[in-house]
Amino acid sequence: MFGPENDFVYALTHSETFGLWNAIEGTQHARLLGVREAIKEKYQLEVDYFVDCSFDAKSDRLYVLGGTHQGDLIVFNAGVEGFAPVFMLKGGHTSTIRCVHWDHQAETLLTGSEDGFLCHWSKHSINGQSSELTSEKLKVSAFSEKRARHRKELMPY
Numbered sequence: 001m002f003g004p005e006n007d008f009v010y011a012l013t014h015s016e017t018f019g020l021w022n023a024i025e026g027t028q029h030a031r032l033l034g035v036r037e038a039i040k041e042k043y044q045l046e047v048d049y050f051v052d053c054s055f056d057a058k059s060d061r062l063y064v065l066g067g068t069h070q071g072d073l074i075v076f077n078a079g080v081e082g083f084a085p086v087f088m089l090k091g092g093h094t095s096t097i098r099c100v101h102w103d104h105q106a107e108t109l110l111t112g113s114e115d116g117f118l119c120h121w122s123k124h125s126i127n128g129q130s131s132e133l134t135s136e137k138l139k140v141s142a143f144s145e146k147r148a149r150h151r152k153e154l155m156p157y
Helices: 035-043 145-154
Strands: 008-012 018-022 027-032 049-056 061-067 073-079 082-089 097-103 108-113 117-126 129-139
Touching (some): 008 061, 049 097, 061 097
Antiparallel strands (some): 008 018, 097 108, 117 129
């Protein structure tokens, strides 16, 4: 649930359909089909998959986060007519991004990727003017070397 009064709900399917409903009234406000193809046609942007959505209460906007298998993340403003690109994060990852946490108040994002890195993206301000988002990388090691070897033996791929 999201929105100023937590009265909306969204669904983003693996088949690239986006739906937006008023959960209190039970009315559908948007049903967008073939979202990736529409983005490619309208904005000449390649989106391989969608990661998640994030609602910013301050701006009253729902954002959709899409990615490329090369590790880029594209942030779109979601509306009833479609998606509009807001910004792109490049250079932090080299593979598919699987999770995102966006702290709208702090203007930071955390992204986790199949490349084994967590990236902390932050917006720096210089003399009151915003600059581009920058990233700090942290290598994630969930297993010890011994456990990693044992895990590889058990997994055929």
